[in-house]
Amino acid sequence: MAAHDTVTGLDALELGPARDSGFADAARRVWRATWPKVLAIALVIGVWQIVVLAEWRPIFVLPAPLTVWEELVDVVPTGEFWDAVALTMGRAAYGFAIAVVIGMLIGVAVARFAPLRAAIGSLITGMQTMPSIVWFPFAILLFKLSEEAILFVVILGAAPAIANGLISGIDYVPPTWKRVGRVLGMRGFALYRHLIIPAALPSFVSGLKQGWAFAWRSLMAGELLVIVPGALSIGVRLQTARDLNDAPGLLAYIIIVLCVGIAVDVIFNVADKSLRRRWGMLQA
C-alpha cells in the first residue's frame, strides 16, 4: 500500500499540474499567429501604393491596389472565375495524386532494395534540383498541346520530392525502434505497416509539402505554355489579360494564385503541426 502511494505520488509530481487552455488562451494564440501576416500584407500594399503614386510606370500598366481590389470584387463572384479555379485545381489535384502514388512506389522500392538505390537514388535527387519548366518542350513533343503534356510535367516535378521525403523518412527510423520491432517479431509487410511507414510519416509529410510546391509551380508554367483549346484555366486567364493589356485583371489573377498557394500551405502546416504535437516534438 505504501509502495503504491509512492509510485502514484511520484507519477503525479512528474506529470505536473494539468493545464486547461480556455477560450481566451486560444484567442490570444490566433492573434499572435495573425498579426505578423496582417502587418506583412499592409506593408506590401503600402509600398505598392507609394510606387504607384511616384508614377514609376503609367497607371494602366501598374494600377493602384484599390483598382485591383475592385477588379477582384468584380471577378470573384463570376461563374467564369470559378470555372477557371475548378479547372486549375482539378489539374493540380489529379497530377499531385498521381505523383503521390508514383513517389511512394519509387520511395519504398529504393529504400528497400540496395541495388535500386545505387542505380537511381542520386538520379531522384538530381531530378528534384531540375527546374521542371525545361521538360515542357519535350512534353509538348510527346503529347502535343494537351492535358497530358501538363500532367506529365506536374508529375515529374512533384514525384521526386515525394519519393525523397519517404526515402529519408525510412532511412532515419531510429535504430532502437527497429530493434523493438524485431523483438516484437515484426517482419516483412507487418514491419512496414506498423513501424517503418508510421515512423517515416513526418518526413513523408514534408516531402508531400515540397512536392505540392513543385506541382503548383509546374502547373502554372504549364498553363502558360501549353494552351489546351477550350480549357479556360487560371493560366489562360493570365495570358488573356496580358494580351488585352488588362493590368488589373492580371494582378487579380496573380493574387488568386498566391492565395491558393498559401491556403494549401496552411493545410500542410496544420497536418504537420498536429502530427508533431501528437509525437511530442512540439511544445503544445
Added chain:
Amino acid sequence: MTLTIQGTAGTDAASTEVAVRLDGVSKQYGKGASALLALDDVSLSVDRGSFVSILGASGCGKSTLLSLVAGLDPLTSGTIDTGGHRVSLMFQEAALFPWLTVAANVEIALRMRGVGRAERKKRAAELLDVVRLGGFGKKRPHELSGGMRQRVALARALAQDADVLLMDEPFGALDAMTRDILHDELERVWREQRLTVLFVTHNVREAVRLGDRVVLLSSRPGRVIEEYPVGLARPRRIDSTEVAELAGAITDRLREEVSRHGRA
C-alpha cells in the same frame, strides 16, 4: 571459462528447471585486422524464476550478450538454449512508438502474436494495471515521465507473454528516486508474473539490490570472471549496509579488472 550459476547443479533437476543456457558462447564483430572479440567462451545457466544481474564495465559485451540471447544477432560459436521460453528484451530507452497511445503501444505486442482486437484491449488494460498505469492508456508516450515510459515498456514486454525478460540497463537514464521505486516495482512484477530476469547494469549496488546472483564480466573480451550469490533477504534496500558491503567487495574486484587494462 565456464561457470554454472545455479546452486543445484545436477542434484535436484526436477525442482529447478534451467530457463536459459549458454554454452561456450563467443561473438566476434568484423573480420580480419579490425575484428573485435566481444564475448569469449561465455557459459552460463539461469534457473527458471531466478533473477540474475550481469555486471561489467562499459564496452565489455553486456548488450551483445543480451541481443544474442534474444536472437537478434547470430553467434560466432557456441550454443544458446532458451528451451522454448518466450524471450523479451528491454532497453535503456523505453523506445515507445510516439504515433501510438500508451495502450496501443502495449497492444501492438499482442497484435504481433495474433491476439484478437477485443482480447487485446482487455489484456493491455490488465497489463497497464500491473505496472500501475491503469488510468494512462489514452495518453501519448511523450506525456509520461521517463520512469512511467519504462513501465509501459515493461507492460509491452509482458504482453509478449515472455517468461524470460532481458533488461539492458533499463533504469540507467532515471534519477535515483525513480530508480529506487522501479526496483521495487520490478521485483514485485518479477514475483507476481514468475519471470526469469537477466538484468544488465554497470551499477554495482543496483546489481546487488536486485539479483539472486551477480555475474561479473571482464572486458575485451567479455568473459565470466566471477559469480556472487546474493543471500540477502528480500525486500532489500539499495542503501542498506548489507547491500553496500557486498557491493563494496564486488566493486574492488571490478576495479582490479578494469585497471588490468591500464597496465596492459
